Amino acid sequence: MLDATLKTQLKAYLEKVTQPFEIVASLDDSDKSRELSGLLHEIVGLTDKISLREDGSDDRKPSFALNRPNGNISLRFAGIPMGHEFTSLVLALLQVGGHPSKLAADVIEQIKNIPGEFNFETYYSLSCQNCPDVVQALNLMAVLNPNIRHVAIDGALFQDEVEKRQIMSVPSIYLNGELFGQGRMDAEQILAKIDTGAATREAEKLNSKEAFDVLVVGGGPAGAAAAIYAARKGIRTGVAAERFGGQVLDTMAIENFISVQETEGPKLARALEEHVKQYEVDIMNLQRATALVPAKNAGDLHEIKFESGASLKAKTVILSTGARWREMNVPGEQEYRNRGVAYCPHCDGPLFKGKRVAVIGGGNSGVEAAIDLAGIVSHVTLIEFDSQLRADAVLQRKLHSLPNVKVITSALTSEVKGDGQKVTGLVYKDRNSDEFINVELEGIFVQIGLLPNSEWLKGTIELSNRGEIIVDARGETSLPGIFAAGDVTTVPYKQIVIAVGEGAKASLSAFDHLIRTT
Known part of the structure; x- marks a missing residue:
């Protein structure tokens, strides 16, 4: 999975590992498990400080844990952390291997000394640029404090969990089984929520x-x-x-x-x-x-x-x-925020794979979002208030070339519809006829400026x-x-x-x- 250049870079990083540890993989006979096995074999082949076992019994497969001989950390990846999460994997390998973090000394001490038991789960997508901050922060916290446990879960790979928990926005963070937060958070922000006296x-x-x-x-x-x-x-x-x-x-x-x-x-x-x-x-x-x-x-x-x-x-x-990001300010938007209403197509797009979505806004951001989403979802409806799109001509040509995109102009989004749990559609007003029209879908990406x-x-x-x-x-x-x-x-x-x-x-x-x- 790793090309020659990446292997060379990773080998140099792994020379900073000072404390031996093992990777314990939980695999099945799926293609993704074979893919993960190949990646892990490549990693352990670059250093004599890390060993690999493939006899893990975790329910999530494929997944792997990073274990020290003294067993004082609980850090796991469920999925194959490539894309934006490859850096998270490299940092986890270094930190479990004894390489110090650059986090401020007072924050490190706060993490080490915080009382309580914390079982964190983070759902991420490989295309999400916000997710690594959360994953890396919680991984480090798990390394520093044995009472903090963390598993980073690729939402696109574990769709059954995503559906069960109605996750429609990443990163989504769970603490002890309950929703803890959504969106970018660093170690200080997480600490501010679990250390009540910090603020x-x-x-x-x-x-x-x-x-x-x-x-x-x-x-x-x-x-x-x-x-x-x-x-x-x-x-x-x-x-x-x-x-x-x-x-x-x-x-x-x-x-x-x-x-x-x-x-x-x-x-x-x-x-x-x-x-x-x-x-x-x-x-x-x-x-x-x-x-x-x-x-x-x-x-x-x-x-x-x-x-x-x-x-x-x-x-x-x-x-x-x-x-x-500017909001639509229509009924249902706040109720279904992060439950189908989203503002970051790069982050949340993979969670809507094979589903129907709408993009609100016909400027560059909206059209770029529609183009990106068209490669993931089954259908995109782009809704623009004006009588024509405002995006650059090159983007409009690309958009109109896509077979699974419908463009609606002169339309005022009026309401977000849902079933109490998640988005089921939206209503827009045709500004030419004043007719209100329902569109059935599962996701709405708002891109209407700042x-x-x-x-x-x-x-x-x-x-x-x-x-x-x-x-x-x-x-x-x-x-x-x-x-x-x-x-x-x-x-x-x-x-x-x-x-x-x-x-x-x-x-x-x-x-x-x-x-x-x-």
Whole structure:
């Protein structure tokens, strides 16, 4: 399964294994079991530190466990972790083999010391760029703490479990048999949910911090650039973010970031964070801003309040909270979110193999989603509000060449239908005839643009009628000492490369404000 180049790279990685361990495979006579057996034989053939047994008795087949001689970990893959999960496999091999993690020391100690018994199951798809973060975090937690057990399950391979649990979104995480969470989560986010005192301790720590010269709110490309430019000026800089990377984490292929021919969102997000960490920047993750309290007088400090109860103060603030997927806001959408209503075709598409789905939106994102899904599902219905599609001509030609795609224009999606458990269809209004039409299907992928994360600023700062923060050519807002950058602002064209430039500009403007007023 592994080509020569990949084998060479993997062999180099496996030289970092210091503690011998064994792989125990549970197999049957299926093609997938033979495929997994071949992969595992190739892996153990690259190092004398890992041995292989194929006499496992796990009910899920094919699957395999990574076992130390002292038996103090419980880490298993159910399926063949290739695609996006191959990195998860490599990291698991290294960490079980004694290679240390790069996770912060205080987080590692928190994992080791957390009390209780935790049996995690994560359902993933091989095309999901969000899933590896969850799988890798829980695998590491299982390595560090013997009371934490984890099995990563390929949902496409174990369809019976997916159907039984009504899983329609990945990653889906179960803890002790109950749904724990869906979507991207890292180790700190998982810990915040299972360690009930963590949020309070973190809030107390933030409340004790001294005021920043520049406080960046948001950790996407704009926030990362702003932090770097501020730190390079030698001033006290902080970044408070709900999740570092922002919307980039949910982006699949990136081919228009100048000087980087091709990359993926999570990879770029990690690179941004690592770049920020090269400077003296105080990064505060898992912090959702809820209020801005502007300085009342010249020389006073601005204050940002957070959902955790924390509060930070700063001489200047750069708002870069980005945007999120726009929702349809129709009956049934929230009820069936992650139960047939989805927003990431790359992540969740494989769960709808052989089924009927709809894509809402005829821009580039919608048409690309329809093209991708057409290769997986039985039929795609693309629904566009306008009288014509808005995607690039080359994408439209590809879309219309596909035999299992139907395009409906001048249509207003009006309702999501379901049976109480999952989506069964949708209703749209024909804008030409005013007729309401039912479409029977199992999945709906919403691709209708972005919504700025600015609700918490209403009544405090000047916003456009779309909710974007109004900025001038220097990134200045309606409030002195408050700047903004990226997708949350009125700057046109929501692109990563533009957000980076706007973040740098806002930071330079903030520094200019500081030297003129302090």
